[in-house]
Each structure stands twice: as structure tokens, then as C-alpha cells.
Amino acid sequence: MTGSCSSSPPQHFFFFFFFFLFVPFLSLAQQTVDINSSNWDIPPKSLCLSQQGNFLHSEFFHNLKRLVSSIQSLRSNTYNFYNLSIGTNSDKDKVQAMGLCNRVLSRVDCLNCISHAAQILTTSHCPRSREAHIRTSKCMFRYSDKPIFGKLKTFPTMEAVNPNNATANRTDFIRMQSKLLNHLILQAARGDSKRKYAQGDGPAPPPYTRFYATTQCTPDLSHKDCNRCLLYGLQNATEGRIGIRWFCPSCNFQIESDLRFFLLDFEYEPDGPDRSTITGKDVKDSKIKDAQLFQMDIDTIRLATNDFSPNNHLGEGGFGAVYKGVLVSGEAVAVKRLSMKSGQGDNEFINEVSLVAKLQHRNLVTLLGFCLDGEERLLIYEFFKNTSLEHYIFDSNRRIILEWETRKRIILGVARGLLYLHEDSRIKIIHRDLKASNVLLDDEMYPKIADFGTAKLFDTDQTNQIKFTSKVSGTYGYMAPEYAMNGQFSVKTDVFSFGVLVLEIITGKKHNWSPEEETSLFLLSYVWKCWREGKVLNIVDPTLIETKGLSDEIMKCIHIGLLCVQENAESRPTMAYVVVMLSASSFALPRPSQPGFCPLDGESSSSRGNHTSSIPSFNSVSITQLVPR
Numbered sequence: 001m002t003g004s005c006s007s008s009p010p011q012h013f014f015f016f017f018f019f020f021l022f023v024p025f026l027s028l029a030q031q032t033v034d035i036n037s038s039n040w041d042i043p044p045k046s047l048c049l050s051q052q053g054n055f056l057h058s059e060f061f062h063n064l065k066r067l068v069s070s071i072q073s074l075r076s077n078t079y080n081f082y083n084l085s086i087g088t089n090s091d092k093d094k095v096q097a098m099g100l101c102n103r104v105l106s107r108v109d110c111l112n113c114i115s116h117a118a119q120i121l122t123t124s125h126c127p128r129s130r131e132a133h134i135r136t137s138k139c140m141f142r143y144s145d146k147p148i149f150g151k152l153k154t155f156p157t158m159e160a161v162n163p164n165n166a167t168a169n170r171t172d173f174i175r176m177q178s179k180l181l182n183h184l185i186l187q188a189a190r191g192d193s194k195r196k197y198a199q200g201d202g203p204a205p206p207p208y209t210r211f212y213a214t215t216q217c218t219p220d221l222s223h224k225d226c227n228r229c230l231l232y233g234l235q236n237a238t239e240g241r242i243g244i245r246w247f248c249p250s251c252n253f254q255i256e257s258d259l260r261f262f263l264l265d266f267e268y269e270p271d272g273p274d275r276s277t278i279t280g281k282d283v284k285d286s287k288i289k290d291a292q293l294f295q296m297d298i299d300t301i302r303l304a305t306n307d308f309s310p311n312n313h314l315g316e317g318g319f320g321a322v323y324k325g326v327l328v329s330g331e332a333v334a335v336k337r338l339s340m341k342s343g344q345g346d347n348e349f350i351n352e353v354s355l356v357a358k359l360q361h362r363n364l365v366t367l368l369g370f371c372l373d374g375e376e377r378l379l380i381y382e383f384f385k386n387t388s389l390e391h392y393i394f395d396s397n398r399r400i401i402l403e404w405e406t407r408k409r410i411i412l413g414v415a416r417g418l419l420y421l422h423e424d425s426r427i428k429i430i431h432r433d434l435k436a437s438n439v440l441l442d443d444e445m446y447p448k449i450a451d452f453g454t455a456k457l458f459d460t461d462q463t464n465q466i467k468f469t470s471k472v473s474g475t476y477g478y479m480a481p482e483y484a485m486n487g488q489f490s491v492k493t494d495v496f497s498f499g500v501l502v503l504e505i506i507t508g509k510k511h512n513w514s515p516e517e518e519t520s521l522f523l524l525s526y527v528w529k530c531w532r533e534g535k536v537l538n539i540v541d542p543t544l545i546e547t548k549g550l551s552d553e554i555m556k557c558i559h560i561g562l563l564c565v566q567e568n569a570e571s572r573p574t575m576a577y578v579v580v581m582l583s584a585s586s587f588a589l590p591r592p593s594q595p596g597f598c599p600l601d602g603e604s605s606s607s608r609g610n611h612t613s614s615i616p617s618f619n620s621v622s623i624t625q626l627v628p629r
Contacts, residue, residue, distance in 0.1 A: 044117060046134040047156040048126035050145070059093040060130060060145060067095050067143070068122055071115040075329070079194045080110040081219050083149055097143035100218050102252075108294060108368065113139035133249050142249050152225040153249040154232050162243030166257075168205040174239055176204055177255055180211050181234055184253075188215040189227040195219050196226050204257055208242070213255040221250060294369035294380075301325065301371050301378055305335055314387065315437075324383060333368060334384070338377040349377040356452050358427055363417030365440055365450040386445065389505070390436035399508050400543055404550050406445050407505050411557060412582050413447040414439055418498060419575040421449075422491045430456045430489060434497035435478045436504060456489070477511035477522075481596035482569055492569040496596070498578070499564025503527055506557055508541035524565055524595040531562060531592075557582070562592035 063086045074082065080101035087094030099114035117134050118141045126132035133142040135158050142148065166173040180202035187198035196217040204211045217226035229251035237246045242257040304325030305312050314322045320338040327333060338349055349372075356367040371378035389410065392398040402410075414434075421429040431452065438451040480496035482488040500511050503523060507513075511523050521529065530536045536558055537551060544554060560581050566572050571593060573581070581587050 044120060044125070044134050044136045045156070045158050046121055046125040046132060048129040048132050050130040056128070060095065063087050063093055063095045064122060064143065067097055068115070068118045071099070071118055072111060074111060075331070079219065080107065081195070082111075082114065083220060092145070095143055095145065096148050097141065098148060098218060098220070099139060099141045100216075101139040102137075102216075107366070110139065114141050117141040118143075135247050135249075140247070140249060140252075150220045150222070150225075152221060152229055154229060154251075155248065157233070157236070158247040159237060160245040161238050161241045162256075164242050166208075166240050166242055168208060170240055172205040173208075176202065177211055178234065180213050181215065181230075181253060181255060184213055184215040185227060185230040185234070188217055188230065189223045191217070191219060191226070193219050196221065208257040211255055211257055213253065215251070215253045217251040218249075226251065296369050296371045296378075296380060298371055298373040298376055298378075300327070301335055301380070303328075304333065308337060320377075325380075332383040332385075334381040336379040336381065338379070349379070352379055352452050355427065355429060355455055359421070359425055359429075361417055361420040361425070363413045363447055363449060364420065365448040381450070384440045384442050384448065386441040386443065388437045388450075389439040389441060389447065392441070393436055393505055393508055394510055396508075399541065402445075402505075404544050404553070407544075408553070408557070409445070410439070410441070410447045411502055411505060412579070414449060414498065414501065415575060415579050415582055417447070417449040418494055419579050421455075422494070422575050430491055431494050431497075432456060432483075432489065433475060433478070434494055434501060435475050436501060439501070480569065481567060488569075490569065491574065492572045495564045495572045495575060495578070496569075498575070499561045499572075499595075500524065502557060502561035502564065506541065506544070506554060506561070507539050508543075509539075527558065528562065528595050531558070556587075556589070559589050559592065562595065563590065565595040566593050567596035568593065 067084055067086045071082075071084070082099045084097045084099075085094060097118075099110075099118070101110035101113055113136065117136050117139055121132055121134040121141060122143075125134060131144040131146070133153075133156065134140070135156075142153075180200065183202070184198040184200050187200070188196045191197060196219045197214070198216075199214045201210045201212045215230050217229055221229065229248065230253055233246045233248060233251060233253055237244050237253075243255070245254045246252060302308070304327050305323045308321075308323055312324045314324055314334065316322070320336055323335045323337065325333045325335045349370075352367060353370050356364075366382045367379060368382060369380040371380070386392075392402055418431065418434070421431060429452070431449065432454045433451060434449065438449065440448040440450050442448060476484065478497040478500050480489075480493045483493045483496075500523075504511060507523065507527070509523055513523050513526075514521055515526055518526065518529075527536065527539055530539050536555065537545065540554055540558075544550065560573075560578060564572055564578065581589060
């Protein structure tokens with residue numbers, strides 16, 4: 001990374017972004033933006049090429065107009081990349097275009113961002129150009145009368161930097177920044193034709209703790225061109241700043257030393273009426289007005305669900321029934337109809353709309369929209385035909401479908417989803433009701449954590465603290481003892497629930513299952529008994545035992561599950577530690593202590609505490625090989 005930033009901002013500002021746009025023979029003036037300003041915005045930057053005098057009467061213009069107007073009606077995809085064209089290959093007036101969104105955007109907001117950017121590019125910024133490009137803070141759109149798919153383009157560039165120079169040793173700071181980015185550049189370049197994106201973190205010199213970074217290319221690029229594009233950005237970006245974001249048409253990267261700014265989600269609101277304005281009680285309006293979701297009217301939902309027909313009933317979720325619906329567009333959705341009789345419908349509605357709408361992770365269910373009409377409280381989610389993990393794991397016939405690799409993928413996916421909630425998302429959340437029925441499975445049997453009606457929001461610096469509640473919500477059997485008995489909860493509450501889920505996945509038995517010969521024992525106590533007697537494979541689902549060579553992996557997952565359900569909350573690992581243990585092919589695991597809710601052999605809590613093993617630090621274990629994420 002080379003170059004410097006010459007201006008010195010006022011000291012009273014908390015944080016600034018400087019934006020540069022480099023075009024041939026022209027360097028635009030540097031712009032300073034106060035991120036704390038209530039009307040904070042980053043103006044879109046564009047480049048206009050191949051201008052034409054009679055453009056507005058050309059066939060190319062009409063094709064371009066048709067293409068731009070069609071963007072909003074496109075079917076959204078998971079990868080936030082769109083390759084578009086109108087016209088035949090031999091047509092000189094053929095329009096070719098592409099759009100790419102940042103990782104933070106939902107699929108719906110991505111299309112809105114690209115559509116809005118395309119509109120202002122073609123009507124305001126470059127109304128007479130046969131080739132143009134625009135970059136906003138959240139998405140990119142470009143079009144041309146020449147082929148652009150698979151073509152590397154590094155101009156124009158745009159850079160946003162934190163004006164503060166590193167206070168650490170400059171050489172070490174730059175070296176460690178570059179090391180992380182080089183690693184993520186290789187990862188992104190190895191991506192497939194759907195996504196070339198990588199995200200990770202690495203050590204930073206004192207007084208900083210970690211660097212957090214992302215790298216992204218348009219997925220139409222070859223591996224080689226993606227690598228070239230990102231290396232070009234790395235070599236030309238400003239050195240020594242504690243936060244850098246660099247963009248060009250074909251790729252972009254971001255690196256921050258402050259996790260808050262790395263996860264900062266700049267809300268995008270297209271022109272026109274506020275999509276999030278809803279009817280209903282004022283108190284509800286004030287809490288969900290910034291959710292940035294589609295509001296659907298009740299008639300649309302009734303039509304989609306055939307007026308909540310019993311034939312479309314999928315099951316019961318937290319505080320309400322769930323129905324399958326099919327929108328006019330043909331998209332299948334899941335509609336949760338919250339019950340107002342329980343007195344919790346409003347609370348869950350506010351929780352899910354205000355919290356889940358801000359979460360974006362592969363292993364979390366996506367909230368698409370909502371409806372508030374009179375007494376109706378409806379939440380619209382993406383639909384999964386495989387329904388929930390509960391549908392498979394506790395059914396002796398369906399369970400056969402879940403071979404070990406699938407179960408292992410589900411366990412790791414749920415762990416990563418919880419880690420995102422606890423540590424990696426912009427808002428920190430404790431789920432409080434993790435269980436098999438709240439883990440949905442997509443078409444490829446990847447897990448999606450659902451049902452955030454009882455979730456609790458923590459401040460960024462409070463997720464390791466303990467809180468208390470007089471209203472214990474959740475499902476007995478998955479609840480940690482300190483939560484069920486005293487209303488005490490923390491991130492370790494979710495860790496306990498995760499441990500129960502892991503043992504259910506491996507055994508195929510519910511948490512309240514009892515062996516015929518020992519009806520006084522339940523799943524946790526029986527697994528613990530078998531563990532102490534060296535007979536733990538006796539409790540494993542027989543369909544897994546039939547697969548040779550898996551006993552070590554299965555034993556490791558049981559071991560991790562037992563670590564998560566230890567009675568002493570402090571002894572349980574964090575989800576970050578769980579993900580490392582699950583991902584490592586060789587790892588020295590600490591010895592578990594007895595689980596909560598299962599006294600054996602007359603042992604008291606105090607006597608059991610004598611052999612409780614605390615979780616060691618990362619420095620005290622040896623990892624010989626990590627499985628790539």
C-alpha cells in the first residue's frame with residue numbers, strides 16, 4: 001500500500017471517511033464526512049465514457065432504459081451479483097450490465113440499491129453515455145455497449161480511509177495488515193462463479209487487538225484476474241491508516257482495527273415513500289421504523305396462504321403458527337402468525353423485526369418482511385421445504401438421511417451462527433431458545449437458526465456479562481441450570497443449549513429420553529454415565545456406528561457437547577472456542593465436568609467442583625491443522 005493523505009481533520013470529530021475518485025487525467029477533491037452526523041451520507045461516485053450526441057433517440061438508449069427498469073423486478077439471489085443484458089450478440093446496440101452488492105445487504109435491499117444506483121447513473125450522472133460506472137457505499141452498477149462479463153476493470157477507484165494514523169509501530173502495523181489481506185485475497189480468488197468473497201481477522205500490534213478484513217471480486221472474474229485486481233488495490237491504497245476501504249469496478253476490500261466500524265451497517269433508503277412505515281400503535285412504529293423490510297398488506301398474505309388454510313399449516317413456532325405461502329411472483333415464503341392471546345405477540349414481533357432484520361449470516365434465517373394490520377402480527381421468512389432439524393433427527397426413518405458429514409455440517413453451522421450472534425454481528429444477541437425445532441434446513445441441508453422472539457440484545461461490551469430476568473423464556477431441557485432456576489443468563493446460556501443439541505444430533509434422542517433399564521436418567525445424565533464408564537459409543541445413533549472410521553470424530557463432538565453442558569457456566573467454552581475445536585483436525589480438549597441437572601452417585605455440586613476443568617486459553621492448546629471455513 002502506497003501513498004498518503006495530506007489533509008488534517010478537526011480533532012473533535014470521532015471518525016471520518018475520506019473518499020477519492022481517480023479517473024484518467026483527473027483527481028477529484030477529497031471529501032470529509034462526519035459519521036456521527038444525523039444526515040450522514042456518502043455521495044455516489046461515477047465515471048461516464050463514450051458520450052454520444054443523439055443518444056436519447058438511439059436504440060441503445062431504449063435498450064438501456066428497459067434494462068434499468070427491469071432490475072427491480074428481478075428475482076433476488078443469495079450471492080448479490082447480477083449479470084444483465086438486452087439485445088442480440090451481433091447487435092451494436094446491445095446493452096451489457098452488472099451489479100454487485102456489499103456483504104451487509106439483504107437480497108431485497110441489494111436489488112433496491114442496484115436499481116437506485118442505475119437510475120441515478122443513467123438519468124443524472126451520465127445521461128448520454130454508452131458506457132458508465134457508479135459506486136455507492138453499498139453497491140456497484142456498470143454498463144457498456146461492449147462485453148464486460150469476465151473482463152477485469154480497475155478504474156475508476158474509490159478509497160475511504162480513517163484519518164487517524166496508526167499509533168503502533170508503523171512497520172509492524174503495515175506488515176500485519178498486508179499479511180491478513182494477502183491471505184484473504186488468495187481465499188477470495190479461489191471462489192467459484194457465484195461468489196468470490198473472503199472475510200477474516202488476524203493479529204494486530206499493540207495497542208490494537210485484531211484486524212478485521214474482507215476481500216471481494218465480481219464472481220465473473222477468473223481466479224487470476226481476481227487476484228490481480230485485489231493486489232492492485234492493496235498496492236495502491238493508503239498505508240498506515242487504522243481503517244481503509246478501497247473500491248474499483250471489479251473488486252473491493254476493507255480492513256479495520258476497530259470491530260465496530262468493520263460491522264457498521266450504513267442503512268440504505270431508496271427515493272420514494274419510506275418502506276418501513278407501518279400502521280398500528282405508535283410505540284410499535286417507533287421501534288421498527290428503521291427495519292428496512294418490505295411491508296406486506298394483509299390481503300397479500302391471505303391470498304398467499306389461502307386465508308391461512310390448515311393445508312398450508314407447517315407447525316407451531318414461538319408464540320404462533322407457521323404457514324406456507326406462495327406470493328404472486330411465485331416465491332414460496334413461511335408466514336409466522338403471532339398469537340396475541342399469549343400476551344407475547346407484540347414483544348416477539350418487535351424483537352424479530354428490530355433485531356433479525358439487522359442480521360446477515362449464512363446460518364441465520366432471513367426475515368423478508370412483515371405485516372401489521374389491526375390485531376394481526378405477521379412475519380414473513382424465506383421458506384425451507386426441508387423444515388426443521390427436529391423433523392429428521394428424532395424420526396427413525398428420516399434420520400437415516402442425516403449421514404455423519406451432514407450432521408457434522410449442521411453442528412458446525414449452528415456453532416458459527418451462534419458465534420455471529422454473540423461476537424461478530426453489529427448487534428450482540430443471546431438467542432435463549434436454541435433447540436432442534438428452531439434449526440431449519442435449506443435445500444442442501446445447511447442449518448439456519450430461527451425464532452428470535454425470546455432473544456436478548458446486549459451492548460457490544462456486555463456480552464460476557466451476566467444478566468438476570470424474572471421472565472424465564474425458552475424450552476426446558478435446553479435451558480442452562482442457572483437460567484432455569486435463577487433467571488441468570490449470558491452467552492453461556494446459549495452454549496448450554498448448543499451442547500444439548502449436539503448430543504441430540506449424535507444420539508438421535510431427545511433431551512428428555514430415558515433408557516428402559518434406567519428410567520431415572522435422561523439424555524445428559526446417561527451420556528455422562530457412558531462417558532465415565534468408557535462406553536460412550538453405546539449411546540451413538542446406530543446408523544452412524546455402521547460407518548467405519550468415524551469413531552474419533554464422533555467422540556470429539558460428544559466431548560465438545562459435554563464441555564458445553566457443564567453445570568458451572570464459567571467452565572463452558574465460548575462459541576468462538578467451540579468453532580475452533582470443531583474446525584481443528586487435531587486439538588487438545590480439556591476434560592469435561594458433570595453436566596447440569598444430572599447428579600450421579602450422590603455427588604454434591606461442591607464435590608463435583610473439585611474436578612472441574614476450566615477452558616484453557618488459545619495459547620495453551622496445540623492445533624496441528626485447521627479445516628478451511
